[in-house]
Amino acid sequence: MDFWEMSGRAREVRALYAELEVRRDGRAWSVTELMNGFTGDVGDLAKLIGAHTGSRPGPVDLAAALGHELADCLWSVLVIADAVGVDLEHAFTTTMDDLEHHVRSQLPSA
Template sequence: MDIKELIDKSNKIRARYHELEVQNHGEIWSVQEDLLALSNDIGNLDRLVLTKLGRYYDETPYTLEHKLAENIWWLIELSTRLEIDIEAELEKFIKEKESL
């Protein structure tokens, strides 16, 4: 799957979550609530990385691979909501790093 397809699928999945948010809370999550969810998942990712390195014990019900992918998914969601073309920005970022 290319990045365009991943972004499109991510946005479709997030739209379904927005439906659940409206159903359960009367409105979709704010950008700040999405950011809070990402922050929580980054904390889980931190613990899973430390566990992999033998510096912590795994107490989360997730795998490192799952949390890494989920954090990317949240970044795609935030870029969409903030009207940032993440594909173009990632390409620009990589080109800048290559030139260094």
């Protein structure tokens, strides 16, 4: 699956959640609520990383749990970018180019 397919799939699932939220709460989540959900997912991921490094207990299938939580976090990033109108593919490419240039400028010349 390429980036645009992932983004489209994230939008489809977000639309389903929005429908559920409207039925349950009378309105879809705001971008602030999406961000709060993402923050919770990052906290869950942090706990699993702690289990991965041995500093805390974890689930029996840690690899599956890590994969799930990383996918949850990626979904949140894709959904939030869409909600605030950021072209994430462009932003990612530009940011990686900038970071690469910065890091290379800090390394000794070969």
